[in-house]
Amino acid sequence: MKMDSSYGAKWFVLLMAASLLAVCQAETIVVGGSEGWRFGFNYTDWAIQNSPFYINDKLVFKYDPPSNSTSAYNIYLLPYLLSFTECDLSNAELLANSTQGGGKGFEVVLDQWRPYYFASGGDDGYHCKDGLMKFFAVPWPHE
Ligand SMILES: *[C@@H]1O[C@H](CO)[C@@H](O)[C@H](O)[C@H]1NC(C)=O
Ligand SMILES: *[C@@H]1O[C@H](CO)[C@@H](O)[C@H](O)[C@H]1NC(C)=O
Numbered sequence: 001m002k003m004d005s006s007y008g009a010k011w012f013v014l015l016m017a018a019s020l021l022a023v024c025q026a027e028t029i030v031v032g033g034s035e036g037w038r039f040g041f042n043y044t045d046w047a048i049q050n051s052p053f054y055i056n057d058k059l060v061f062k063y064d065p066p067s068n069s070t071s072a073y074n075i076y077l078l079p080y081l082l083s084f085t086e087c088d089l090s091n092a093e094l095l096a097n098s099t100q101g102g103g104k105g106f107e108v109v110l111d112q113w114r115p116y117y118f119a120s121g122g123d124d125g126y127h128c129k130d131g132l133m134k135f136f137a138v139p140w141p142h143e
C-alpha cells in the first residue's frame with residue numbers, strides 16, 4: 001500500500017502552523033468523534049481534520065466488545081512508518097484488547113514528542129488495510 005503523499009505535506013504545513021501558535025491546554029479527544037473506533041471510518045482524514053495534537057493530549061478510543069454483528073477491534077501501536085503503511089503488526093505493541101474500548105473508552109496519553117502510529121489489529125490486518133482503522137499523530141510540544 002502506498003502512502004498518500006499529500007498526507008505528509010499536510011502534516012508538514014500543520015506542524016509549521018502549530019509552531020506559530022501560542023500555548024494551548026492539553027485536551028481529551030475522542031478518536032473518530034461520535035463514530036468512535038470502527039471499521040470503515042477514515043481515521044487518516046479524521047486525524048488531519050483534528051490536527052494539530054499537543055503533548056499530553058489524551059486520545060480516547062471507544063469501541064464495543066465483539067458480538068455477532070461487530071468484530072473484535074483493538075488498539076496497536078506500530079513501531080515505524082513502514083509498518084504503519086503496510087499494516088504490518090508483527091512488531092506492534094498491543095495497547096488495548098477487544099474489551100478495553102467499552103464504557104468510557106481506552107485512553108492513550110500522547111506524552112512524548114514522537115509519531116504515534118495507531119491501528120486496529122483485528123483479522124490479521126484487515127481492519128487496518130481495508131477498514132481504514134489507522135492513523136498517526138505527532139503531538140506538538142507546548143511552548
Ligand atoms: C482517507 O482520507 C485521506 C485524507 O483525506 C484521503 O487521502 C484518502 O483517500 C481517504 N481514503 C479513502 C479510502 O477514502
Ligand atoms: C450470536 O451467534 C450465536 C451463534 O450463532 C447465537 O447462539 C447467539 O444467539 C447470537 N447472539 C445474538 C445476540 O444474536
Ligand SMILES: *[C@@H]1O[C@H](CO)[C@@H](O)[C@H](O)[C@H]1NC(C)=O
Nearest residue numbers: 065072096097098099100101
Ligand atoms: C483485556 O484486558 C483486560 C485488562 O488487562 C482483561 O481483564 C481482559 O480479560 C482482557 N480481555 C481479553 C478478551 O483478552
